[in-house]
Amino acid sequence: MKSVVSRSIKDRGSDTLEVKKRLLQVARHLLSTEGREGASSRAICALAGVGAPTIYHYFGDLAGLHRAAIDETYEQVAEAYLQGAKERGPQQGLRNGWGAFNHFAHQEPLMCRIVIQQILAGEPPATVAETLRTVENDLSRLYDEGILNCPAHEAVQLLWIGTLGTVCFTSSKRNEQQERYPVLQEKMVDIVLDALFSIKD
CATH class of the missing domain: 1.10.10.60 (Homeodomain-like)
Known part of the structure; x- marks a missing residue:
């Protein structure tokens, strides 16, 4: 029984x-x-x-379900960073995470705009703050080693600004220029990472 x-x-x-x-x-x-x-x-x-x-x-309530669904969308970005950082260090993690966010913006522009609205409203996906803390901790070690050119908290803010800028561009209304988003994204990532780090991985 x-x-x-x-x-x-x-x-x-x-x-x-x-x-x-x-x-x-x-x-x-x-x-x-x-x-x-x-x-x-x-x-x-x-x-x-x-x-x-x-x-x-x-x-x-419905808002709670919406928040949970939105939170879940960012988990793929967090996982991309963690996997890249585990395999080849924080620089690769940043490249992977940035790429995953932009891929999401390209594949699901409407959902991405909802995520951006949540961020602008001060209610980002729950994993955003956790991921940014992880990135800052990882970058702090690189700053101590002389590899990172500015304090980790400043680097995280610069990276977040750059990421949101490319994501907004990618998820906005389609035009011919936006079809070139992978090329522009790679250029932006290269420029930012080259400026932040003294050596490449």
């Missing part, structure tokens, strides 16, 4: 994770393709196959 009860609890936990995951996937899809207006409670619930109270149960 005890094993049956334990299995039942485990199954419910698995179902809970599946429902939350499905809600996040649907919310991300609708935010990316339809914007905030299209990602309404009704639309999300219809695609996810759940009732409206489910959103409130797992995320508090």
Whole structure:
């Protein structure tokens, strides 16, 4: 009897994770393709196959679900930095993270503009602050070694300004020039990293 009860609890936990995951996937899809207006409670619930109270149960309200979906989009950028830094150091991590953010902006411009709006409103994805702290800690070591040309906190601010600038450009309305975004992005990354670091990795 005890094993049956334990299995039942485990199954419910698995179902809970599946429902939350499905809600996040649907919310991300609708935010990316339809914007905030299209990602309404009704639309999300219809695609996810759940009732409206489910959103409130797992995320508090629609805004909470939107925030969770937006937070999730930035995780790929954070992972790109961490993986690059692990393999070849912070400079490669910066290059990878910057590239991942711009790729996201190019592939999902509408969702990227929502992320930028959150940042401008002082409500950035939860992983942004965590990632910036990690970058600053990594760069502090390079500054102590004489590789970084300015204090780590200044370098992080300069990098963030540059990243947001290229992302805004990439995610804005399409024109012929913007189709050249990979080339322009690489030039911007090279200019900024060359200015910040005394030697290349």
